[in-house]
Amino acid sequence: MTLYQIRNFIDGKLQPGNGVAMTTLNPANNAVLASGFESTAGDVDAAVKAARKGLAIWRATPSAQRARVLFKAAQILRDRNDELALVETRDTGRAIQETEIVDVVSGVECLEYFAGVAGSITGEHIDLAGNFAYTRREPVGVCAAIGAWNYPIQIACWKAAPALACGNAVVYKPSEVTPLSAIAVAQALQEAGLPDGVYNVVQGARECGAALVEHPGVDKVSLTGSAQTGAKVASVAAGGMKAVTMELGGKSPMIVFEDADLDNAVSGAQMANFYSSGQICSNGTRVFVHESVKEAFLEKLVARSKNLVLGDPEKPETQVGPIVSKAQFDKIMSYIEIGKKEGAKVVLGGDAVTENMPRGGYYVAPTVFADCTDDMTIVREEIFGPVMSVLTFKTEEEAIRRANDTEYGLAAGVFTRDLSRGHRVVAQLEAGTCWINTYNITPIEMPFGGVKKSGVGRENSRAAIDHYTRVKSVYVETGDVEAPY
Numbered sequence: 007m008t009l010y011q012i013r014n015f016i017d018g019k020l021q022p023g024n025g026v027a028m029t030t031l032n033p034a035n036n037a038v039l040a041s042g043f044e045s046t047a048g049d050v051d052a053a054v055k056a057a058r059k060g061l062a063i064w065r066a067t068p069s070a071q072r073a074r075v076l077f078k079a080a081q082i083l084r085d086r087n088d089e090l091a092l093v094e095t096r097d098t099g100r101a102i103q104e105t106e107i108v109d110v111v112s113g114v115e116c117l118e119y120f121a122g123v124a125g126s127i128t129g130e131h132i133d134l135a136g137n138f139a140y141t142r143r144e145p146v147g148v149c150a151a152i153g154a155w156n157y158p159i160q161i162a163c164w165k166a167a168p169a170l171a172c173g174n175a176v177v178y179k180p181s182e183v184t185p186l187s188a189i190a191v192a193q194a195l196q197e198a199g200l201p202d203g204v205y206n207v208v209q210g211a212r213e214c215g216a217a218l219v220e221h222p223g224v225d226k227v228s229l230t231g232s233a234q235t236g237a238k239v240a241s242v243a244a245g246g247m248k249a250v251t252m253e254l255g256g257k258s259p260m261i262v263f264e265d266a267d268l269d270n271a272v273s274g275a276q277m278a279n280f281y282s283s284g285q286i287c288s289n290g291t292r293v294f295v296h297e298s299v300k301e302a303f304l305e306k307l308v309a310r311s312k313n314l315v316l317g318d319p320e321k322p323e324t325q326v327g328p329i330v331s332k333a334q335f336d337k338i339m340s341y342i343e344i345g346k347k348e349g350a351k352v353v354l355g356g357d358a359v360t361e362n363m364p365r366g367g368y369y370v371a372p373t374v375f376a377d378c379t380d381d382m383t384i385v386r387e388e389i390f391g392p393v394m395s396v397l398t399f400k401t402e403e404e405a406i407r408r409a410n411d412t413e414y415g416l417a418a419g420v421f422t423r424d425l426s427r428g429h430r431v432v433a434q435l436e437a438g439t440c441w442i443n444t445y446n447i448t449p450i451e452m453p454f455g456g457v458k459k460s461g462v463g464r465e466n467s468r469a470a471i472d473h474y475t476r477v478k479s480v481y482v483e484t485g486d487v488e489a490p491y
C-alpha cells in the first residue's frame with residue numbers, strides 16, 4: 007500500500023494513465039512513496055485534445071474572470087501549504103524547513119502576480135498619419151510544459167500562472183521522479199473555477215515528454231530541465247516551428263572581491279551550494295575568491311558549514327536533506343571522486359553519509375573543494391549536488407574572463423562593498439540573472455532565465471508575458487484604397 011497515487015488530470019478528471027506501472031521512492035529512506043501508471047501517447051493525445059477544447063473557452067474569458075480564478079487557486083494552495091510542503095519533502099527529499107516556507111509560497115505568489123497582471127495584457131496603438139495600426143496580444147495556444155524534479159510545485163506554477171493569465175491552455179508533465187504536486191495545482195485550479203480542459207497533467211518520463219512536444223496540437227513548449235534535454239526538445243519543437251521557453255542547467259560563478267563583507271559572502275556561498283542539498287539550477291558552484299582573502303573566507307566557510315544538520319528531511323531541525331534519487335546520488339559521488347583524483351583539496355565533507363541517517367536514503371555531506379583550477383571536471387560540469395569548488399583570482403579582469411569561460415550562462419553573483427565595481431562587473435558577466443551581495447533570490451517580480459546553453463526566454467515578471475502571447479498587427483485604412491491599376 008503506497009502513500010500516494012500517481013494520476014493524470016485530463017479534461018477536469020483525475021484518472022490513471024493507460025501505460026506501464028510507475029512508482030516513486032522517498033529519497034529519505036528508499037521506501038515506495040507513490041504508484042500509478044504512465045501516460046501513453048493516447049493519453050497525451052487526449053490531454054492535448056482537451057486542452058484545445060479548453061483553449062476555445064479560456065481565451066474568450068474576460069481577463070478579470072481569469073484573474074479571479076488564479077487568485078482563488080492561489081488562496082486554495084496557500085491554505086494547503088503545510089500538507090503540500092510535506093508532499094514536496096517526501097517527493098524531493100528537501101528539508102521541510104525549506105518546503106514549508108519556499109515551495110508553495112513561491113507558486114502562490116506567481117499565481118497572484120499573474121492574476122494581477124492579467125487585466126493589463128494589451129497591445130499598442132500605432133499612429134500612421136491619418137491611418138493607424140494596432141496590435142493585439144493573443145494567447146499562443148496550447149502550451150506543453152515539462153518540469154524538473156527539484157522544485158516541482160514551484161516549476162508547475164511558474165509555467166501555469168503566466169500561461170493561464172494570457173489565455174492559453176496547458177498540458178503539464180512533471181518529472182517522473184516527482185509526479186505528485188502537479189495534481190494538487192490542477193485540483194486547486196479546478197476548485198477555483200477553471201473550465202475543464204484548460205489545465206491538464208500527464209505522467210511519465212522521456213517518452214511521454216517527447217509525445218507531448220511532437221504533438222501537432224501543441225503550439226508552445228516550456229521546459230525546465232538539463233541543457234542536454236533542452237537541446238533535444240528545442241530541436242524537435244523547431245521542426246514544428248513551435249515557440250520555446252528553455253529553463254536549463256548552469257555552472258554559475260560567484261565572485262568574492264577583496265573588499266567584500268566576508269560573512270555575507272560565506273552566507274551567499276552556502277545558499278549557492280548547500281540549500282536544497284545543492285540541487286538548484288542557478289547555484290554558484292564556481293566560487294572565485296580574491297587570493298588575499300582566500301584563507302579567511304575558507305576558515306569562516308568551513309567553521310560555519312561543518313555543523314550543518316544533515317538528516318531526515320521531515321524533521322524540523324534538518325537543514326540538508328538527502329539527494330533526490332539513487333541516480334543523482336551516484337552522479338554526485340562520482341564527481342566527488344573525480345574532484346579528488348584531479349587534485350582538488352577537500353576542505354569539508356567529500357563523502358556519503360550513512361551514520362545516524364535514516365536507512366536506505368541518499369545522503370551526501372556538504373562538500374567544499376579548495377585549490378581548484380578552471381580545467382577540472384568538477385569546475386566545468388554541472389554536478390547538481392552539495393559540492394562547491396573554490397578558486398582564487400588576482401584581478402577584476404581575470405575574474406570576469408574566467409567566470410565567463412563556460413558554455414552555461416544561467417546566473418552569477420558578485421560580492422563587493424564597492425557598488426560601482428558590482429555594477430561594472432555584472433554588466434560584463436554572461437548570465438541571465440545576476441546578484442550583487444546576495445545569491446539565489448528569485449522574486450516573482452524579477453525575470454529569471456539564462457543565456458548560452460542555459461536557455462532562452464524568461465519566466466516570471468512582465469517579461470514572461472512576451473513568451474505566452476503572440477502579437478497580431480492590424481492595419482486600419484481610414485481613406486480610399488489607392489491602387490495603381
Ligand SMILES: NC(=O)c1ccc[n+]([C@@H]2O[C@H](COP(=O)([O-])OP(=O)(O)OC[C@H]3O[C@@H](n4cnc5c(N)ncnc54)[C@H](O)[C@@H]3O)[C@@H](O)[C@H]2O)c1
Nearest residue numbers: 153154155180181211212215216231232235253254255287
Ligand atoms: N533554469 C531553471 O529554471 C531550472 C530549474 C530547475 C532545474 N533545472 C535543471 O534541470 C536539471 C535537473 O532536472 P532533471 O534531471 O529533471 O532534468 P532532465 O533534463 O533529465 O528532465 C527534465 C524533464 O524533461 C523530461 N524529458 C527528458 N527527456 C525528454 C525528451 N527527449 N523530450 C521531452 N521531455 C523530456 C523529463 O522527463 C523531465 O520531466 C538540471 O540541469 C537543472 O539545472 C533548471
Ligand SMILES: C[N+](C)(C)CC=O
Nearest residue numbers: 156157286287288448
Ligand atoms: C528557479 N529556482 C532557482 C528557484 C530553482 C531552480 O532550480
